[in-house]
Amino acid sequence: MDEIGEVRRFRAEIPEFDDARLAPIHRRMRAEIAGARPRRIAACSRGRFSMVGAVASVVAVAVLSTLVLRHEDTPPAAPEPRSQPWVYQEVRWDTWQCGTGASTDGYSEVGSFNLSPASRTCRAVPAAQQRKDKWIRYDGSALATPDESTSRPDDVDVWEGNYQAGWQMLSPGGAHDLVAQLPVDPSAALNLIRARSAPTRFAGALRLTQDQRDFAEVVGVLSAAPDVPEHKARTLYDVIRKLAGATEPVQVTDGVGRNVLAVGVNGTYRDNSDERNSMQVLLDPDSFAYRGVRYVAGLDYYVGGKSSGGPFVPKGTVLATATRASTALVDRAGERP
Template identity: 25%
Template sequence: MDELTQLRELRADVPAPDRAALAPGRQRLTEAMAGGGRARRTRADWRIASLGAAAAITAAALLGTQLLDTPGPRGTAPATIASNLDLSGPAETLNRAADFLEGATAPPEPRDNQWIYTSVVIGNPALKAGSEQMGEIRYEPDSWSRYGNAAAEKDQSDDDRSTREIYRATAGLPEDPAALLAEVRRLYPADTSGQSRPESKEEQTFRGLSVLLESYPLPPAAVARIYRAMATLPGVGITGHLVKDAAGREAIAVTRDEKGTHERREILLSPYDYTYMGLRFVVTENYETKMPEGMQGPAQKFTAGDITISEARTAAAVVDAKGEKP
């Protein structure tokens, strides 16, 4: 099923919205970009992402908005790490990253009453063919979530876990890559909502790995196990060169094509210390979509190499109070 069909089904009986009708959805999207009060959205996030380039239509056309591109800091590379960087393939890159992280000192687990501060940059869709850009959506880059969130952990209706749950689940991941990937699939089941195309086992696994890596903090040894397991997942690749994240920083791109969406998901890692930096969705082939039924506007043209979704985490820290910054 293509993205246009999916969008039509999602709003089959809904009249064309006016600004008042769009306000609640715009607010929810703004809150999602800011991170909300939970560790990271999972299934809801995936439904948007699995539409591939249709997410750009949703942001630019359905909501009538445009994401703001905020400049971010650039990293400074320790020469010893940069000179040892190997981008020749997933096994070479990810196993080298794992070797590095296994030697890192693990900080203590946060206390239940502490908060996790993160700051993100959301990038504008970069479309070579040119798409009409309308309005703007403002988002708050800084967010805080309580590490010990008992209320969130009590809610077992979905797989949107608290930061504490993800930290402990990640710390307990098995050494064996196959067993680790199976546990990730258990933590993040396949999306059977019927609102998006069925995802393959490999797509489900890569999605789950992405969600785990987005969380902060994580034990370095556990991240090392994730990288070794990720290197064994069919379809995972490395771009072979550094890319730019939404903040303009150089990053390693760990990739996997999302079949049926004309796009690939990219998990971005630091080339200096192999920590998580953000994510991107990149168009893999030229294609064109029209506006969903009941809406008017120009066709959306996408060219291989277009970036439809880009998010960079520019800061993360454990703090003692909501509103505190490191």
């Protein structure tokens, strides 16, 4: 019987077996047959079945070895490179009808916000809501924004570069890894954030207190990670609540109508355009998931100074809300979930 021929009917890629390759198989076959000889005449029939089974098993071993095992001189195939996913963010901005400026860290909503009369009259009334879409490569190596020169919504401008270093902010992947390693204890969690996050302590930074800086870095982690498990979000919330000067959470509504908690940290504020206002983080009241930030006046002031005739802004006035309406992992820049 041509066992190999029968197998080749089903698997055409079975190679030809030459004498050298079959020699060890023959030796094993003879050994199997010798070991299967019956000890008594009455067991002769059973012995023949054993010999047939031995032959079949050896042939099967030979065939399987050619199908499963690699040749020693054949290098393993290199794994196909995996493309980096992108993090899609949809942000809704609600501000005044006024000249506005948001100086945010990297690709988040965290930073500072100011009002100025600029070239138009500043009024303390709501402006039309603005929607801003962006895509950040998971490793922080590129940013993409909609290409406004075309009418196709999935056309984007892609900016390559090391945005993690340039923005003083963790990449989405880096923030994800940091969140995964956060200890439960708030003090230990804050120490890890201070050690691992990209701090805003560069020359020329705003004159913030230590607690204000810690708060900004904690919110930076919340806003950068594509997804934060509920128990980790709770830990980050506990870190904020234990900061000196942490404000009492208040329930408000974000820019897409969700109920959220607004909490911040009191600090030092000066009548300077970048140092007048305070940032508060917006969190889901049940899961503490990140929902965005809002900016409120940290002191009483006039927009543009009293002599400019700009509107008076009482301390505590909400000046802008940046709502993270959606965050999702996608395969390419321009893709929306």
